[in-house]
Amino acid sequence: MAKRSAPEVNAGSMADIAFLLLIFFLVTTTIETDSGLNRKLPPLDDNQPEDVIIKEKNIFQLNVNKNNQLFLKTGGEEKVIQIKDLRKAAVAFLDNGGGKGPDACKRCQGKKNPRSSDNFQKAIISLQNDRATKYDTYIAVQNEIIAAYNELRNREFKRSFPNLGISFVEADHRYSDPRTSPEEKAKLKDKLEEIKLLVPQKFSEAEPKKSN
Amino acid sequence: MSKFKKKKGGDLPAVNTASLPDIVFMLLFFFMVATVMRQNTLMIDNNLPFADQVEKLDKKDLVMYIYAGKPSSNYKSTYGTEARIQLNDKFAEVSEIPAFIASERASKREELIPFLTTALKVDSDANMGLVTDIKQELRKVNALKINYTTKKGNALQGLKK
Numbered sequence: 001m002a003k004r005s006a007p008e009v010n011a012g013s014m015a016d017i018a019f020l021l022l023i024f025f026l027v028t029t030t031i032e033t034d035s036g037l038n039r040k041l042p043p044l045d046d047n048q049p050e051d052v053i054i055k056e057k058n059i060f061q062l063n064v065n066k067n068n069q070l071f072l073k074t075g076g077e078e079k080v081i082q083i084k085d086l087r088k089a090a091v092a093f094l095d096n097g098g099g100k101g102p103d104a105c106k107r108c109q110g111k112k113n114p115r116s117s118d119n120f121q122k123a124i125i126s127l128q129n130d131r132a133t134k135y136d137t138y139i140a141v142q143n144e145i146i147a148a149y150n151e152l153r154n155r156e157f158k159r160s161f162p163n164l165g166i167s168f169v170e171a172d173h174r175y176s177d178p179r180t181s182p183e184e185k186a187k188l189k190d191k192l193e194e195i196k197l198l199v200p201q202k203f204s205e206a207e208p209k210k211s212n
Numbered sequence: 213m214s215k216f217k218k219k220k221g222g223d224l225p226a227v228n229t230a231s232l233p234d235i236v237f238m239l240l241f242f243f244m245v246a247t248v249m250r251q252n253t254l255m256i257d258n259n260l261p262f263a264d265q266v267e268k269l270d271k272k273d274l275v276m277y278i279y280a281g282k283p284s285s286n287y288k289s290t291y292g293t294e295a296r297i298q299l300n301d302k303f304a305e306v307s308e309i310p311a312f313i314a315s316e317r318a319s320k321r322e323e324l325i326p327f328l329t330t331a332l333k334v335d336s337d338a339n340m341g342l343v344t345d346i347k348q349e350l351r352k353v354n355a356l357k358i359n360y361t362t363k364k365g366n367a368l369q370g371l372k373k
Contacts, residue, residue, distance in 0.1 A: 015229065018236035025240060029247035034275075035266040036331065036361040044351040064340075084368055131341030135334050136261035138343070139360055143263040143367040150265055169265075178270060207344065 037142055042205075058117050060093045060125045062086075064141060066132035075116040083140050090148035092116075094123045094199075107156060107198070120152070120199045128206040145203060153199050160198075161191055168195055248272075256281035256298050261336040262365035269359055274327050276316045276355075278309070280342055281335030295338040297346065306342075309349040329357045 061073040072081045074093055081089060097108025099118030108119060117123035125145055129138055150169055157168035164171070174180055175188045258281050269275055279298040283291040287303075297304050299312045317325050330350055334343055350358065 011230065011233065014233040015236055018233050018240060022236055022240040022243065025243045025247070028250055029243065030250050031247050033260060033361055033363055034269045034272065034331075035364060036269065036359040037263055037265065038267050038329075038357070038359050041347055041351050041356040041358060043354065043356060129340050129344075131339060131344065133340040134336070135338045135340060135343055136336035138340050139261040139263055139336070139362060140367040142360070143265050143362075146265040172267070176268070176270065 037139070037146060039142070054124060055118075055122075057098070057115050058122045058124055060090060060117070060123065062125065062127045062141065062145075064127070064129040064133045064137060066130040068134050068137040070141065075113065083137070083144060086141065086144040087147050087151070090125065090145055091151055093125075094120060094148060094152055096123075107159070121202075124202045124204060126204045126206060146201075149199060149201050149203075153195050156198055157191070157195050160195065164191075168192070252277065252279070252298070252301055254279065254298070255284060255287050255301075255303065256296065257284050257335050257337075258333055259335050259337070260333060260361055260363050261367070262369060263360075263362040263367045264365065266362060266364055267359075269329065269331060269361075271327070274320070274324060274329060275359075276313065276328060276330045277333060278312075278330060278346060279333045280338055280346065282337065295335065295342050297342070306345045306349055309346060310353045313350070313353045313355050327357075328355065329359050330355050331359045331361045333361045 057075060059074065063071040063073070065071065070081050070083055070086065072079055072086075072089065074089075092110060093116055094110075095108050096110035096113055096116040097105035097119055098110075098112050098114045098116050099105055099122065103118040103122065105119030110116075127141065127145070129141075154167040154169060157164075157166075157171065166174070171188050171192060175185055175192060180188075256279055258279060280295060281298075282293055282295050283303070291303060297306060297309070299308060304312070313330070317328065320328065332343065332346065347358070350356070
């Protein structure tokens with residue numbers, strides 16, 4: 001008798017099974033967004049520290065009203081500003097370097113306008129919003145301010161450590177990446193801290209006004 | 213000469229579907245790798261705003277999620293159209309946030325508590341009043357590390373008008 005070959009297994013329903021699993025996973029899972037703007041809230045302190053006197057020229061005061069319009073007060077000027085122009089204005093303010101004597105800013109490359117900020121350490125960005133401001137406008141403003149700081153930090157990072165060939169943001173990503181080796185992290189940490197001290201994020205948020 | 217006899221009948225041959233399971237499995241594996249299990253059933257619209265200066269949140273186990281937004285269409289009749297907070301699987305009041313944070317902290321190991329981050333997943337249409345209230349509550353319980361979860365993109369493109 002001739003040898004009988006083994007009968008072929010019918011795999012026709014394999015696709016159905018795979019589809020079933022696929023649909024199950026489609027339904028029960030989500031693609032998570034896990035990136036965002038990291039911020040730190042100020043601690044709620046009962047004993048308020050005594051008022052610190054800050055020169056008006058060192059404040060970049062932003063106000064977002066309930067119609068999502070942005071109002072900027074700095075350097076003796078008050079004006080309505082578009083969000084797309086905010087980054088440039090913030091960089092110009094932070095980088096101004098109008099300080100003299102002990103307040104002089106060696107690294108600033110700005111216009112040295114005596115009516116605008118003294119140096120990186122002195123410059124403060126203050127943001128106040130209305131309770132009826134839209135969240136997306138607020139995020140856009142926050143984003144532009146962080147972008148302004150990052151722009152300066154990138155520049156200063158490249159000036160301080162030109163042989164690294166990366167920017168501050170890239171170095172920060174590298175630092176927080178779990179795949180980076182501990183030795184490299186230790187090296188990066190000092191450099192990042194140095195730049196963070198040089199260009200500190202002095203950003204204050206006032207509590208919002210009630211809209212009427 | 214039967215060797216060269218043509219096949220009988222003009223029927224179209226059946227399409228070979230043997231590789232269909234392979235294709236479907238490929239899709240299946242893609243989804244298994246790229247997605248995570250849903251933790252909370254969202255009862256609100258959650259259309260996140262855009263930003264481009266984003267940092268990645270790693271260590272998922274150290275993140276507490278607070279959702280806020282308008283109730284989605286199924287819940288509009290019961291909960292209205294005003295933006296609300298969602299904690300875990302239900303709507304919550306602002307005053308329930310400290311209890312939520314406390315329970316989240318209790319479920320983590322003690323040495324990890326200082327590294328806990330609160331991710332605010334807020335709908336782009338929500339008002340800042342709600343977000344400010346959340347922030348005030350978080351300050352009260354000393355949960356100061358926050359993250360405004362955003363989609364990656366140009367921050368200005370999302371703005372309407």
